[in-house]
Amino acid sequence: GNSVTQMEGPVTLSEEAFLTINCTYTATGYPSLFWYVQYPGEGLQLLLKATKADDKGSNKGFEATYRKETTSFHLEKGSVQVSDSAVYFCALRTGTASKLTFGTGTRLQVTL
Amino acid sequence: DAMVIQNPRYQVTQFGKPVTLSCSQTLNHNVMYWYQQKSSQAPKLLFHYYDKDFNNEADTPDNFQSRRPNTSFCFLDIRSPGLGDAAMYLCATSTKNIPSSYEQYFGPGTRLTVT
Numbered sequence: 001g002n003s004v005t006q007m008e009g010p011v012t013l014s015e016e017a018f019l020t021i022n023c024t025y026t027a028t029g030y031p032s033l034f035w036y037v038q039y040p041g042e043g044l045q046l047l048l049k050a051t052k053a054d055d056k057g058s059n060k061g062f063e064a065t066y067r068k069e070t071t072s073f074h075l076e077k078g079s080v081q082v083s084d085s086a087v088y089f090c091a092l093r094t095g096t097a098s099k100l101t102f103g104t105g106t107r108l109q110v111t112l
Numbered sequence: 113d114a115m116v117i118q119n120p121r122y123q124v125t126q127f128g129k130p131v132t133l134s135c136s137q138t139l140n141h142n143v144m145y146w147y148q149q150k151s152s153q154a155p156k157l158l159f160h161y162y163d164k165d166f167n168n169e170a171d172t173p174d175n176f177q178s179r180r181p182n183t184s185f186c187f188l189d190i191r192s193p194g195l196g197d198a199a200m201y202l203c204a205t206s207t208k209n210i211p212s213s214y215e216q217y218f219g220p221g222t223r224l225t226v227t
Binding site: 034036041042043044045046049097099100102103104105 | 116118152153154155157160199201204215216217218220221
């Protein structure tokens with residue numbers, strides 16, 4: 001079956017530090033990959049996505065590249081801000097299925 | 113702005129007392145989902161509607177039911193809430209009318225407390 005593994009948090013960084021949150025997956029077929037962000041007290045928001053190998057998703061300074069050879073979709077940002085503090089979820093979907101498979105989430109805390 | 117709305121944002125119910133959570137959307141999406149998210153865990157899909165077709169996940173307890181009277185509204189009914197059902201309940205929508213856009217759009221969630 002499908003599964004997503006994320007690095008455990010919390011990840012604590014100083015403002016303007018470089019961020020990497022690791023995500024690897026196991027899937028049948030060729031999945032689409034997503035990063036969602038959840039700010040405190042809110043629902044999930046789609047941050048970025050990639051639908052095929054070597055695609056790079058990007059949004060708000062965040063990037064992730066779909067690496068089929070390493071089955072990974074690591075999230076990166078060159079300079080984090082306090083406002084980036086949130087929980088980040090990696091997820092996948094295969095084919096035309098409606099179901100998203102989520103990782104367990106990684107909490108990011110950014111301090112001044 | 114088009115959006116997914118959940119009411120109420122916070123709901124307190126008593127052990128065993130039926131409760132209904134509601135979700136509405138202005139996106140005109142044909143797929144609606146209900147997820148359960150317990151503290152520090154990933155969202156877990158309970159069921160989804162594709163138009164009027166109901167799709168239950170195999171491990172969703174019978175205690176959880178859903179209704180979708182029209183495109184815009186979807187309800188989650190918990191017939192006899194237990195303490196273990198305390199969680200955030202997330203509603204999401206997507207459209208299959210644009211195959212490249214199976215993104216799911218989430219509401220803000222309803223946090224359910226069971227006393």
